[in-house]
Amino acid sequence: MYDELIDSGDLPLARKSVLPGTGFFLPDTLEEDIEDQQTAAALEGAEVAVIADPDADGLACVALVREAYGDVQTVPEPDETDGDDGQQVADADAADDQPSERADRTDDADEESVVGGAGDTEQALEEPEPTPHSVALVPASPHDVEDALARVAEYGDEGIDVFVCDLAPDRYEYVEEELAAALETADRIAWYDHHQWGDDVAQAVREAGVDLVVGDSDEECSADVVYRSLGYEFGPMYEELAAVTRDHDLWLRDDPRSDDLADYAYWTDPAEYVEIVREYGVDLPAWVEEYIAERRIEKEALIDQAVGRAELREIGGYTVGITYGRCSQNEVAEAMREQGADASVIVKPAGSASIRGTDAFDRCHEVAGKVNGGGHPKAAGCKPDIYDDMLDYATHWTTRGAVTKQVILDAFRAVVEDASSDGDRGDESTDDR
Known part of the structure; x- marks a missing residue:
């Protein structure tokens, strides 16, 4: 090559x-x-x-x-x-x-x-x-x-x-x-x-x-x-x-x-x-x-590219921002937070993703844990195990991480549902007392 x-x-x-x-x-x-x-x-x-x-x-x-x-x-x-x-x-x-x-x-x-x-x-x-x-x-x-x-x-x-x-x-x-x-x-x-x-x-x-x-x-x-x-x-x-x-x-x-x-x-x-x-x-x-x-001239330009691709999704009462690009993830997450995101996902061209939370959502490590990752309650990362060959990566680049985005959003849904179920069980145990 x-x-x-x-x-x-x-x-x-x-x-x-x-x-x-x-x-x-x-x-x-x-x-x-x-x-x-x-x-x-x-x-x-x-x-x-x-x-x-x-x-x-x-x-x-x-x-x-x-x-x-x-x-x-x-x-x-x-x-x-x-x-x-x-x-x-x-x-x-x-x-x-x-x-x-x-x-x-x-x-x-x-x-x-x-x-x-x-x-x-x-x-x-x-x-x-x-x-x-x-x-x-x-x-x-x-x-x-x-x-x-x-x-x-x-x-x-x-x-x-x-x-x-x-x-x-x-x-x-x-x-x-x-x-x-x-x-x-x-x-x-x-x-x-x-x-x-x-x-x-x-x-x-x-x-x-x-x-x-x-x-x-x-x-x-x-x-x-x-x-x-x-x-x-x-x-x-x-x-x-x-x-x-x-x-x-x-x-x-x-x-x-x-x-x-x-x-x-x-x-x-x-x-x-x-x-x-x-x-x-x-x-x-x-x-x-x-x-x-x-160096920051290019850094800011790459941040702008990623922020321009950002979308907001509603998941179980939370607003999740998600985007794709090679960028500084913290600044991009902050920009999505200013747009109303309770949590943000930045999918990288290499296949990994950064997940950032706020006071409203502090289960980032749980989301990452469902897709081959981990980290902090408000800052975590992962790399979903979905890349079998270079064709999968080619699809990843040309679709701007579409499959990875979906896998991580599904993980968000699972974590929110788990939290809701735990809350229900807590309410039931309180009633029993």
Whole structure:
């Protein structure tokens, strides 16, 4: 296949909006080989490994761990950046945006925290950090956290400390074998997160020998959890980093700098982001601000494309907004909320979807759970298991996600009906008393 057929960088905006990025077309085997090589290089001689979602929240966790362990700083200069406009391997919304392909780890709070994966990327995987770190960064999305654990078990030195940050497995069996292998290699494993954990999953992870701390997803981001759990006296800069990261990750949006952090983490290399916030904190340097401003021109245009396709549907007394496109899902969801949506669905060209709620609808994780996903009550993600071959994806692109939209709307109906039935049963039990 000719490179120009899958390179979406120069596509007209209207076409770019409906097609996945270049990374979507990378074979899994090639991606896995590259990730093996990069992880092996990053872990060579490392005393600590941090497996983290490469969004602003996960990468803030890496910065905190590096500070606590006194890791060397390698601050990039403006001329060291490649200026590539490619997005990073997530992931959703996301992955993306948590949740994952099994839970749009998304947390974008995100998808950029739920599905992620190579599907929404513009470029191939990044090169490993040029300067060796005693605290190695191992990026992972919720759908491949088990692969990251397996790589740490294989390439990490005996006795290494391992931190898993801003990632939540939907089921213990997804990570059971790989976690056991990592525990054999590691001296200790600490897992810090703020997503929704099933009680059975959390118990199993703890019983395996992991120090698991899960924060309240309505009050804390994962950086908050790491900040209070490491037992290290952080300076004010890191306290502010956690607070501003939380502002975006929980979609509070009281501090305009939080959007800058989220966008920069999404657009630049994860390793670069970590070192920039370690040097400058949340007040990013002018050259980074210029880069963000330039990238936002296209970002806003893609948001406009997705908002223009939005439809509102009435489901069981709730108004659900639904649209399709490659875009920043939080801003699109906010636009649909302003149009009257109690919940919003943004279907992505890669096949994943971000689901966002409001005070009126806080069962997003339940909706996602019915279609191969998970996440928060007001922010979740999924990737319905409906793509059997490339013809299904071709249909997905040409119909602007028609099948995926229908599957997710059906999941909304099922959740609303379940809630209604539970309410009826509650009323009956009250009458019995």
